[in-house]
């Protein structure tokens with residue numbers, strides 16, 4: 001398996017409805033370098049343009065200005081090696097396919113492998129997320145948290161070199177979220193892909209990341225980037241009790257909720 | 265589940281009602297209240313049905329009608345789904361065809377029979393064309409609507425997994441739009457049956473529609489009613505078969521919506 005790749009955004013801007021009266025500037029000058037194998041999280045308030053930012057990084061949406069490069073190569077469409085975990089995971093699963101066939105969807109493009117080999121390969125990923133017993137169910141027969149695990153298994157089956165995660169844990173309950181955090185960290189430590197997460201959840205950002213980029217409200221720019229410096233492997237009980245965790249949490253919450261004073 | 269009783273009272277009444285009507289009709293004809301030359305007794309029609317079935321007289325007309333319907337329905341549906349996919353996926357194609365579709369679509373298709381007979385004569389080609397036209401538009405409209413309604417998240421998911429163009433359409437868009445397409449196909453099947461019968465009545469040589477007018481012209485009223493009954497049963501069975509097929513293939517559709 002190849003190692004993670006780098007992602008560089010240079011002066012990326014995005015205006016919706018450009019040139020029309022309702023023109024709206026979502027992103028104002030985003031520059032960010034994600035290192036290979038790094039877990040980087042972008043935090044920002046809701047509606048500040050996180051999904052927009054991530055879709056541009058994935059080549060799913062065109063930027064108004066600036067450049068995106070993956071491993072130094074310009075991105076002008078979804079590049080190979082990149083996988084995107086959508087915020088709306090229930091909507092990203094194919095309801096007419098069983099769970100295992102949904103995972104297979106990720107690898108069918110590459111396929112000289114026989115049907116059986118493909119199934120076996122994908123079963124490994126379902127086992128990783130603890131859903132092997134549900135392989136032949138349909139997504140709509142599973143709970144929200146389980147559906148999200150299917151989406152994660154499918155993302156990993158594509159063997160991404162970089163995984164983009166758009167608030168993937170925001171619509172499951174708190175306990176499920178912790179389990180998913182553990183799982184994603186373990187998988188990331190195992191497989192060394194680059195991870196770029198966007199979220200409005202400060203605890204989640206601190207818990208998972210090597211580095212955190214703070215996004216201002218709209219038109220958004222990156223206010224600062226912070227190294228978390230927390231030891232790995234992270235632990236869902238002890239890590240949040242570390243003084244550094246509390247310090248980061250305090251600082252980030254303060255900077256995300258304080259009234260706007262960063263005149264552009 | 266309240267309706268777990270094998271036969272509910274409402275059900276019994278619903279079956280009893282047509283039986284009672286038939287009995288009343290039988291009575292009315294027997295007593296001379298209704299002229300036998302206009303409406304024969306149901307028992308006579310039944311006798312005629314038995315004669316048609318036992319004598320093997322059913323198959324040729326039924327085969328002829330079903331053949332016309334099947335060819336026209338099949339071809340028109342494939343074309344409509346193909347164009348519907350293009351129109352649903354591409355703004356430019358949509359804008360190109362939309363005015364044309366909107367002009368032809370509301371036209372009652374039987375009105376096209378006279379010009380079609382001028383161009384194509386009274387043979388099978390004409391009949392298939394008019395049936396095809398009736399089938400085409402409901403399938404097209406529903407396909408376009410279904411394709412446009414496909415969740416963009418699904419399409420983008422496919423794109424990030426390296427799918428593009430034709431494979432996005434065949435693996436994602438088409439299956440996701442299938443519930444809509446099937447709705448169009450079901451409506452079109454009913455319309456197709458109507459049109460094939462009308463066309464046969466106007467310019468038929470064999471086929472159930474032709475037989476019904478032919479029997480009327482030659483005063484074989486009992487036989488005419490027997491063929492009407494056959495037509496009703498045919499329509500019922502086609503619709504039933506289609507609903508079964510739809511339920512089998514689209515089992516995921518209602519369930520997943522229920523949870524969304």
Ligand SMILES: Nc1ncnc2c1ncn2[C@@H]1O[C@H](COP(=O)(O)OP(=O)(O)O)[C@@H](O)[C@H]1O
Nearest residue numbers: 016017024026045046047048049050051052053
């Ligand atoms: N396609 C679009 N057209 C117009 N405005 C959009 C579009 N997508 C997003 N926006 C707007 O851009 C802003 C940022 O949206 P989004 O990136 O979804 O924010 P976030 O993910 O941080 O909640 C919002 O105000 C949203 O309404």
Ligand SMILES: [Mg+2]
Nearest residue numbers: 050051087167
């Ligand atoms: Mg968002």
